[in-house]
Amino acid sequence: xxLSPSASRLAHPSPAASPPDDVYMSEMTGAHPxxxxxxxxxxxxxxxxxxxxxxxxxxxxxxxxxxSVLPASDFPPGTVYTDHSPHVLLPGLxxxxxxxxxxxxxxxxxFYTGTRAAAFGGxxxxxxxxxxxxxxxxxxxxxxxKVQAAQGKCxxxxxxxxxIIPGNSGELRALVQEGVRGFKGxxxxxxxxxxxxxxxxxIALAMATLADEPTTLMFHAEMIPPIAASVGDGVTWSLPxxxxxxxxxxxxxxxxxxxSSFETYAIAEILSLAHxxxxxxxxxxxxSAIEAIPLLxxxxxxxxxxxxxxxxxxxxxxxxxxxxGDTRHKCCPPIRTQANxxxxxxxxxxDGGCIKTVVSDHSPCxxxxxxxxxxxxxxxxxxxxxxxxxxxxxxxxxxxxxxxxVGLGLSILWTEGQRRGITVEDVVQWCCxxxxxxxxxxxxxxxLAVGYDGDVAVFDDEGAFEVGEEAMxxxxxxxPYQGMTLKGVVKETWVRGHKVWERDGRGFGKDGPSxxxxxERRQ
Numbered sequence: 001x002x003l004s005p006s007a008s009r010l011a012h013p014s015p016a017a018s019p020p021d022d023v024y025m026s027e028m029t030g031a032h033p034x035x036x037x038x039x040x041x042x043x044x045x046x047x048x049x050x051x052x053x054x055x056x057x058x059x060x061x062x063x064x065x066x067x068s069v070l071p072a073s074d075f076p077p078g079t080v081y082t083d084h085s086p087h088v089l090l091p092g093l094x095x096x097x098x099x100x101x102x103x104x105x106x107x108x109x110x111f112y113t114g115t116r117a118a119a120f121g122g123x124x125x126x127x128x129x130x131x132x133x134x135x136x137x138x139x140x141x142x143x144x145x146k147v148q149a150a151q152g153k154c155x156x157x158x159x160x161x162x163x164i165i166p167g168n169s170g171e172l173r174a175l176v177q178e179g180v181r182g183f184k185g186x187x188x189x190x191x192x193x194x195x196x197x198x199x200x201x202x203i204a205l206a207m208a209t210l211a212d213e214p215t216t217l218m219f220h221a222e223m224i225p226p227i228a229a230s231v232g233d234g235v236t237w238s239l240p241x242x243x244x245x246x247x248x249x250x251x252x253x254x255x256x257x258x259x260s261s262f263e264t265y266a267i268a269e270i271l272s273l274a275h276x277x278x279x280x281x282x283x284x285x286x287x288s289a290i291e292a293i294p295l296l297x298x299x300x301x302x303x304x305x306x307x308x309x310x311x312x313x314x315x316x317x318x319x320x321x322x323x324x325g326d327t328r329h330k331c332c333p334p335i336r337t338q339a340n341x342x343x344x345x346x347x348x349x350x351d352g353g354c355i356k357t358v359v360s361d362h363s364p365c366x367x368x369x370x371x372x373x374x375x376x377x378x379x380x381x382x383x384x385x386x387x388x389x390x391x392x393x394x395x396x397x398x399x400x401x402x403x404x405x406v407g408l409g410l411s412i413l414w415t416e417g418q419r420r421g422i423t424v425e426d427v428v429q430w431c432c433x434x435x436x437x438x439x440x441x442x443x444x445x446x447x448l449a450v451g452y453d454g455d456v457a458v459f460d461d462e463g464a465f466e467v468g469e470e471a472m473x474x475x476x477x478x479x480p481y482q483g484m485t486l487k488g489v490v491k492e493t494w495v496r497g498h499k500v501w502e503r504d505g506r507g508f509g510k511d512g513p514s515x516x517x518x519x520e521r522r523q
Contacts, residue, residue: 033057035497036081037456038069042089043428044448051089055454060496062454084458087491088424091448092124092156092455094435097285097309097359098406100126100158103149104134109364109475111153114406115515116508117473119155119501121407122457122490125518126156127181127439130163131195132363138163138195139171143178147517154515155500155508156493157455159439161218164206165196172209179519181439182216184285187223187266191332191401200269204276211277214522216438218283221266221292222258222333244397249373251322254396255334260289263333267292274304283438284308286361288333290343296354307438309357310344312409316416317341317480325373325394328480331363332401345420348430357438358430360409363402367478371399404479408467410459412481414488424461440522454497463489 035055042051044065054064072081095118102110118126128146130137137143137160150158162175164185172183185198185206198206203219210217246253267284274282284296287308299306313331318338322329329335347353373393392398405412413427428447436446444453465471467481493501496516500509 032076032079034063034075034079035454035494036070036072036075036079037089037458037494038081038083038085039087039089039458040069040085041087042448043091043424046425046428046433046447048088048423048425051448053089053448053454053456055494055497057497060454060498062448062450062452065448065450084491088459088461089448090122090424090457090459091428091432091446091452092457092493092495093122093410093431094125094127094439094441094446095123095360095362095406095409095431096127096357096435096438097311097361098126098128099132099361099363099402100128101132101364103145105132107366107475108132109362111150111158112155112513113473113475114362115153115155115158115513117407119407119493119495119508120471120473120490122410122459122493123407124156124453124455124457124493124495125159125436125441125445126406127159127161130161130184131190132192134194136163136165136195137161137175137180138165138168140174140178143175143180147519150517153513154517155513156495156515157445157453157518158515159441159518163195164198164202164217166198166202169202169205169209172206173213176210176213176215177521179521180215181441181518181522182218182283183210184218184220186220187269188220188262190220200273203270204273207273207277207280211280213280214440216281216283216440218285219266219270220286221270221284222262223266223269225261225265247324248397249325249394251319251324251326251329251396254330255319255336257397258332258334260291260336263287263289263292264295267295271295271299271304271306274299274306278303278305280305282306286311286314286333286359287344287355288314288336288340290340290347293343293347293354300354306354307356308354309359309438310348310355311359311361311403312405312412313361313403313480314344315341315348315358316412323376326376326480327370327372327394327396327399328376328478328482329403330370330396330399330401331361331403349420349422349426356430356434358409358413359435360405361402362404362406362474364404364474364476364478365400365402367476369400370478371395372478404472404474404476405481406474408471408479408481408486410457410490411465411486411488414461415486418487424459441518454494456492456494457490458492460489460491461487463487465489
């Protein structure tokens, strides 16, 4: 076999044709020991370069990378080989914030549908949040039940978070041993009764318990600021957050009920407790309010180990554009103003900024829980509420909070980022490398490098598509992105050297889901 580097070839106007059927069959059966993916553009170890990537089908690992496009003739006859020039080879995305809801609320989402949607969008690893499944992942027994439910259903690799709730501190170390990638707690009502909010006492106990464990402690950072010091931990509960002032179907009414002070107060509370476990990494999930950024910057400058993520929807949607009653946009913390969105982008693009990752926070529900009125475009494609609920249609306070977008994130980010000058290297940093690091997978995922998993997204950065039902592969087709045209198309998705999705050919593999559950203890 000749594996010596050869001169780079010029980019094709389109990739070479798919392999013939016999090669396809050998790909599926594993008859050939390697898969070779090449392109004039690939993000390898964070840099854009020409590359030929060799993946072992036995181990699923990248065994060689050449910084040029080697011809197929350099490999044994029958080797599965595709030159994808001029499309970009990206590391598979690691979406570190997804609610898959199985078991217990599988009608909202499930492992099969959620991971299939992820693969459609070049996501090769998802980390499942500890709530909205029943039971939640707050005990070892709950984790094991979730793992059992996931068996044989995952199109991509899946890891799990544990949860912190009042009274479960005795489960936390055991959950680390069972392989959870981190822990999440709420400082405000979560919306589901089985996952109550934690008090400052609960947080301090969790920090002390996990102080020396290889994990990350994460927070949904919203709290109602107390009106007096005597309020104490009672401020962690909120039903509703603030009494609405204005029509309930107007987004401005909902936005005013969850001001940025909810986030800044919660983050200040977390930071005040960081001394309990100074070596424990802390993380703020779905940061929305730019007013919190100086608090985080100051804490980092003073040695606190804390990072933040934001989401595709906070970076692409703005309050001013949300129509009355369009509850597809409801989430908590809320989508804020255009000026706030600009501030999030400024921090994300700032070297050394506190926002390190971008995730989906895919938090779906059945369409009837969104109470979407028939006046909203696309409402004919969702189940309408019963007649007795008509007075609630379009009510932002009664509708379930959560945005559905898993598998659309790369295109959402690329579309919005075009006017902000982002590069594919930026996308890899925020959605691959840093998300993998956040969950302790940085030695295996989030990069194209020798020894890493052969997780690859083939990305057409010039292509575009309209978000219709065929692009929303999650279970319930109810998303604020429906009807939008997004730039950037995932042509293929590979997980550990196996093609799981092909846009222009066979679609999903005939052998069904082959994703791995990531249950090794975090190091």
